[in-house]
Amino acid sequence: MGVLIVAGTLGLVVALVQKVGGGSPTAEGIALRQPAGSAIEGVSAAEGLVTIWVRRPDGDRVLLVDSKRGRVSGEIRLGE
Secondary structure (H helix, E strand, O other): OHHHHHHHHHHHHHHHHHHHHOOOOOOOOOOOOOOOOOEEEEEEEEOOEEEEEEEOOOOOEEEEEEOOOOEEEEEEEOOO
């Protein structure tokens, strides 16, 4: 069940990036390259930027994805 949730969320992220960016950024999509045990907790899109909240074993992160280029352009580490 968890695998289906993660796969569905990743599909939603790719669809959002394609819609906001006006087309497919790459043939294979966007690789977030997160460590094992990571999970997507939330996604938001505005003005050519998609933000993805990722819960990681070493702390939460917000990834900033440039929807026009189809790649991660920045990362915000959420600390205590």
